[in-house]
Amino acid sequence: MTDELGARLKAYEGQDAAVAAEGKDPVNAPMIRHWCEAMGDTNPAYEGPDAKAPPTMLQVWTMGGLSGYAGGRTQAYDELLALLDEAGYTSVVATDCEQEYVRPLRPGDEITFDSVIESVSELKTTKLGTGYFVTTRMDIRVGPHLAGTHRFRILKYAPTRRRRQQKPALRPRPVVNRDNAGFWEGIEHHRLLIQHCTTCDTLRFPWLPGCNNCGGPDWTPVEASGDGTVYSYVVMHHPPFPAFDPPYAVALVELAEGVRMISNVVGVPYDKVRIGLPVRLEFQSYDDELVLPVFRALEEAG
Template identity: 75%
Template sequence: MDDDELQARLKAYEGRPAAVSGTGRDPVNAPMIRHWCEAMGDRHPAYTGPDAIAPPTMLQAWTMGGLGGHAGGRAGAYDELLGLLDGAGCTAVVATDCEQEYVRPLRPGDEVTFDSVIESVSGRKTTKLGTGYFVTTRTDVRVAGELAGTHRFRILKYAPTRREPRERRPRPVVNRDNAGFWEGVREHRLLIQRCTACAALRFPWLPGCGTCGAPGWDTVEASGEGTVFSYVVVHHPPFPAFAEPDHAAGPAGPYGVALIELAEGVRIVSNVVGMPCDRIRIGMPVRLDFRRYDEELVLPVFQGVAA
């Protein structure tokens, strides 16, 4: 099929349903709100107490089916569209962005229903990942028939670009707000900002205190002790530049990305190295290390600590 025919077939899916009469697996509830706020580090008082509301950004969370799927059916049109793109060689997928509109707050006890529609399919686009098509779905979330919010979710279905393995890791973005942090890393020191007005520690580095708003700060050096707060293991697509040189899976093997809670109470995203990825666990103690990846780049990483 040529490009014009494929584009015409893709455009025919616009306006067709992606999910019909979906029902949230659980009512809006306080435990999920608490878990969300703890993961995000959000202590806003509106999300606790007898008059609590759910954080607006949780809008999509109440519609997700998890491993068990949705109570409402997913429409066949969306699967057909993805299958058509697969057949055209666009076998890879990546989520690109989402947009949310909030109409009314969600409160514990609300029963959520939703309908999704395939809002748009782009023309053929060429990106660094490969050539493909952006697919946007719009989900209207309701409570007792009343619109609570709208969630637009966009993916790129693409044919991966074949390229030579990149030997060098991407360079960090260094600016006037974080230059001191990277200077410390070059000296094998992990520096945490400390507000000089209220002594609150903060990471990543910011121009002002998120607790009291004061602009003044100094630094404290992290002890290097921490635990894995959360993690993911990246299997695909393979990025040889991120693989550990001693990894048994070879130069394009998986690698662990973890949210490390430092002993000082702040969290940092880094790699867990020196161990198979399937041994990484939440709560596992880790210790700071510094690794030189090329003549320019030194990064803070974390080694698992034997029990």
């Protein structure tokens, strides 16, 4: 696949990014002091009447600051960045800085600088995302004298989306054990099964190893008809859990057979769920593995 954008970007190699641009401020003691304070640098060479600026401040004197760059900047560099922005490579991070210090800068020095777009890389894939490396080289002068050179590389990239955003969170899995395995097998086959105690002839739900009426251990499964009404409900607003989209109604549904179960009511806004609302069983698939019984509202509640 040919990289059309890459070819357009390459055309900027060798073009000037700044010509005879001027530093916004002369080299000065207050900016030096603020820098040293930030860096925790107590080097006495940066103080007093013979002070020099920390050499690593070289780029600082060329910065546009809050109000942007003064004159001397060409269109080329801004155009190059705009092309990348338009193509979706909107983020920027500095990756390399190579500085050579030829003569010290001292308070009062007024700097000028020339900058050239040295290279634009091929499309690269990095941990941050895919994008292009853009390298500029700058010469910083005081009058006719070269004070230093500054090569700077940035990555203009389209950020990689976080894994969390790529993969939606999954609903929690049910805890399946030997006491309720039959229930979940039924769900798998889209059957809602209720336990029927063969000792005292009572239905029970949720599934238990013994009858909660007589204690009898023997039972047979009975399939629910699927009809029910909302016996009670709450609306969940907070806190939000992954895979849930509040607000939503959590209902206690009384099945036609007389047992009650907790589920979601679907097909009606959360604030239209009412006690007595007739509902009908449905099986909703949430992902490749998870199917859950839910209840669809049968009439529009007033």
